[in-house]
Amino acid sequence: MDLTAYLEERAGLVERALDAAIPPACETPEPLHAAMRHLLFPGGKRLRPALALAAAEAVGAPPECALPIAAAVEFVHTYSLIHDDLPCMDDDAERRGRPSVHVAFGEATALLAGDALLAVAFRVLAVAEGSTERLLAASRDLAEAAGSLELVGGQVDDLGFDPNDVDPARIESVHGRKSAALIAAAVVGGARLGGAGDATLVRLRCFGRAVGVAFQIADDLLDEGDEDGCSLVKAVGRDAARERAEALLDTALRGVDTLGERAEPLRELARFAVRRSE
Amino acid sequence: MDLTAYLEERAGLVERALDAAIPPACETPEPLHAAMRHLLFPGGKRLRPALALAAAEAVGAPPECALPIAAAVEFVHTYSLIHDDLPCMDDDAERRGRPSVHVAFGEATALLAGDALLAVAFRVLAVAEGSTERLLAASRDLAEAAGSLELVGGQVDDLGFDPNDVDPARIESVHGRKSAALIAAAVVGGARLGGAGDATLVRLRCFGRAVGVAFQIADDLLDEGDEDGCSLVKAVGRDAARERAEALLDTALRGVDTLGERAEPLRELARFAVRRSE
Numbered sequence: 374m375d376l377t378a379y380l381e382e383r384a385g386l387v388e389r390a391l392d393a394a395i396p397p398a399c400e401t402p403e404p405l406h407a408a409m410r411h412l413l414f415p416g417g418k419r420l421r422p423a424l425a426l427a428a429a430e431a432v433g434a435p436p437e438c439a440l441p442i443a444a445a446v447e448f449v450h451t452y453s454l455i456h457d458d459l460p461c462m463d464d465d466a467e468r469r470g471r472p473s474v475h476v477a478f479g480e481a482t483a484l485l486a487g488d489a490l491l492a493v494a495f496r497v498l499a500v501a502e503g504s505t506e507r508l509l510a511a512s513r514d515l516a517e518a519a520g521s522l523e524l525v526g527g528q529v530d531d532l533g534f535d536p537n538d539v540d541p542a543r544i545e546s547v548h549g550r551k552s553a554a555l556i557a558a559a560v561v562g563g564a565r566l567g568g569a570g571d572a573t574l575v576r577l578r579c580f581g582r583a584v585g586v587a588f589q590i591a592d593d594l595l596d597e598g599d600e601d602g603c604s605l606v607k608a609v610g611r612d613a614a615r616e617r618a619e620a621l622l623d624t625a626l627r628g629v630d631t632l633g634e635r636a637e638p639l640r641e642l643a644r645f646a647v648r649r650s651e
Numbered sequence: 652m653d654l655t656a657y658l659e660e661r662a663g664l665v666e667r668a669l670d671a672a673i674p675p676a677c678e679t680p681e682p683l684h685a686a687m688r689h690l691l692f693p694g695g696k697r698l699r700p701a702l703a704l705a706a707a708e709a710v711g712a713p714p715e716c717a718l719p720i721a722a723a724v725e726f727v728h729t730y731s732l733i734h735d736d737l738p739c740m741d742d743d744a745e746r747r748g749r750p751s752v753h754v755a756f757g758e759a760t761a762l763l764a765g766d767a768l769l770a771v772a773f774r775v776l777a778v779a780e781g782s783t784e785r786l787l788a789a790s791r792d793l794a795e796a797a798g799s800l801e802l803v804g805g806q807v808d809d810l811g812f813d814p815n816d817v818d819p820a821r822i823e824s825v826h827g828r829k830s831a832a833l834i835a836a837a838v839v840g841g842a843r844l845g846g847a848g849d850a851t852l853v854r855l856r857c858f859g860r861a862v863g864v865a866f867q868i869a870d871d872l873l874d875e876g877d878e879d880g881c882s883l884v885k886a887v888g889r890d891a892a893r894e895r896a897e898a899l900l901d902t903a904l905r906g907v908d909t910l911g912e913r914a915e916p917l918r919e920l921a922r923f924a925v926r927r928s929e
Binding site: 460 | 673674678679680682683684687730734737738739740757758759760762763764765766767769770771773774776777778783784786787788790791793794795797798799800803804806807808810811
C-alpha cells in the first residue's frame, strides 16, 4: 500500500476534527487560543490519530468513528510536548524547527495552553456522537494513559533518570509509560469506538504497547544528539537497540495476525512507526 | 441547620473518595504521588464537593451518587491552585499556611502533579458506577469548566488584568470564568448524577454561576492584602462589593425556590460561601 498517500488522506480527516474542537485563534483570550494552536497546526505526522483510525478499520468499522479518540490523543500528545519544553522541564526553545510555545507566547500562557489542551481532549470525547458506554470507556483509557502511573509518571522518571543506568528493563519501563501508553490508548480507543469486543481490545493493547516502545527506540536511533533522558541506544548501542525494536515490532504484528486483511493498514503504520528514517 | 456539623460529615465522605482515587504517596514515582497529595490532604473546606452532594440531595437523590463529580471538581480545583502558585504564574511560596507544592517538591514535579490531578479528575468520572450518559455529560461539563473559555481563560485574563481597570462587568467576567464555572460544574454535575431533568439543570447552572461570582467577591473581601489580579473590592469599594455579593446570592436563592425544602442544605451552603468570615 502507498503509506504516504494513506497518511496524508487520514491527516486531512484528523486536521478538520482538531480544528473544529479548538476555538479560533482570534477568540478571547486571544493569546491563549493562538498558543493552543501554535504546535497543533502544522502538526507532526499525526501518527497517533492515524493508528486510532486504522484500529477502527481493523475491527471492521468506518475509520471516521475513531475521530473523537484520534483528536483527543493528539491533544494530549500536544499538551505533553508544550509542558515538556518548559524551562522547568527540558527547557527546549525549539520544536519542529519553530520556537516552542513558551518562547513564542511566554511561560504562563504556554503552561495554560497545555492545561487547556488536556481539558479539551476529554471534552472532544464527551461531546461526540455514539455509544456513551464506549466513549466513557475511551475517556477512562485516555485518563489512565495521561495519568500518574503512565505518561506523567514516565515523565517524572525520565527527568530523574540516572544517565549511568543502562538497565534495558528500566529504560523500557520509562518508554512504556511516557510514550507507549498514549499510543496504546489511541489504538485501543479507536477499536473501542469501532465496537471491538474485550478479547480484541486486549490484543490491541499489547500491540499498542509494543509498537509504542519500539517507536520510542526508533526515535532515539534518529535523535542521537539528545543527551537528556533515558535511551536504549545509549545503554546497549545502535545495533542491539535496532534489533530490540524489530523484535518488539514482530511481537506486535504476530499479536494481531487473527484480525486478517483489514488490519493491514494498522500493521503498515506500525512498520512505518518503527522503521521510519526521518 | 448546623452547617459546621453538616460540612464535616460531608467532608468525611469526600475525603475517602479523594483518597481512593489517588495512588498512595509511596507508589512509584514516589515524589509525584506525594506532590499530588500535598495540597489535597489536608485540604480546604471542601466547599465545591459539598455543593455537588447538596445538589444531588436538592433533586431528591442520595448525596453519595454525586461523589464522582465532587471528587473530580476538587481535583480540578487543586490542580489549578498548584499551577497558579508556580513561579511563572502568581509565584506564591505558601498556600494554606504550608509551603506550596513547587517549594516542597520542585517546579517540574509540581507542574506534573497538577497535570496528573487534571487527568485523574476525568478518570474518576469515567470509572464510576451509574448511568454512562449522565457520567459522560458531567465529564463534558467539567471539561468545559476547566477549558480555555472558562477556568483557564479566566486565569489568562486575570494574569493580564489592567490594575487600573475598574469596570465591574469585566471583573465579574473574570470571576465567572476563573471561579464560578467550576462551582457551577459541581452543582450541575451533582444534580445530573442525581437524575435531574434539563429545566432543573438550567436553574442550577444559573445558581452555581451567581454563587460562584459572589463567592469570589467574598474571597476578595477577606483577602485585602492581595494586590494581584482583578478584584471588585478594589474597583468599587468594600460596601458596594458586599452589596453586589448579597444581590447575587439573593438572585441565586430565588432561582432555586421551586426546589423546596430538600434544597435547603444547598441554599445554606450558598449563604455560607458568600457570608463566611474566615
